[in-house]
Amino acid sequence: MEDLLMIRTFSIVGGMLIISTIAARFNKAYETFTEKFITIIGAFGSLFLIIYFEDIYPHNLIACGLLSGFMGWSLGPTIGYIGERFKWRKFLKDKGVKSKDLNKPSGFWGTTEEKHIVYYFEEDEENYFELKSNKMRELEDDFRNNVLAIDDDPYNQKWQNIVFQALISTCTAVFITLLVVYLSPIDFSFLELILLISLCALIVMRALNYFIFKSPKQMLYQSYVGVVIFVLYLIYDFDRLEKANANGDASWDTAINIAVSLYLDIINLFIELLVALSENQ
DSSP, rough: OTTTTHHHHHHHHHHHHHHHHHHHOOSSOSSHHHHHHHHHHHHHHHHHHHHTTSSSHHHHHHHHHHHHHHHHHHHEEEHHHHHHHHHHHHHHHHHHHHEEEEEEESSSSOOOEEEEEEEEEETEEEEEETEEEEHHHHHHHHHHIIIIIITTTTTTHHHHHHHHHHHHHHHHHHHHHHHHHHOOOOOGGGHHHHHHHHHHHHHHHHHHHIIIOOOHHHHHHHHHHHHHHHHHHHHHHHHHHHHHHTTTEEEEEEHHHHHHHHHHHHHHHHHHHHHHHHHHH
């Protein structure tokens, strides 16, 4: 069959996305650290199984199913965490709480200055409070009791709209990148090294921001970069698929390899769009 590779690849991607969606619906949050640890190890273990059984049917499909299940199980808590951050910012805004950077003495002699974030009420800027202060704990308790503990909280509809926008944007990006590859005569293989370096740089910068800078603006800008990277990855992987199909390659290992790459592109693009849309509100 002329397009057997296409059929296999898109069938695998579609099946993996369906499994991940179902798993994400079942698991909204991690109950324990052990559950989180098992999910992460399971995802990496599934990737190893995919590589090992890449050309052995049906073991390769079972490994893909395991990967998409573990990814979906982690996707639910990831979406929940992003949503909680979004609702928390909306909650603070409605309470009239703002933040600003203050310089405080640092170093052995106190001669250097270190920026840190403090919070204050809009009408009382002089009386600021720290992140771990009693006032902030009161706000967090209020947030948990009157927002997170309620199924239909005041910010839920806004958050659902953002999730829907991210989903539609992801589907649109997949469709457009597919058209770009199949309508353009350009060879996109040159993107491989560029994207690898860019992705590594993004991971490093995101780790630095998480542990050191802790800047919401940095997170927003990095999510924009992430969107660009994974859109280009979609183009690169669709280009690989087109070339393999044109060469008559309908092997299972090629279909599995490209399908998993496309699946990860789509999942990561969705997360980056979700972060970008939520942080930009």
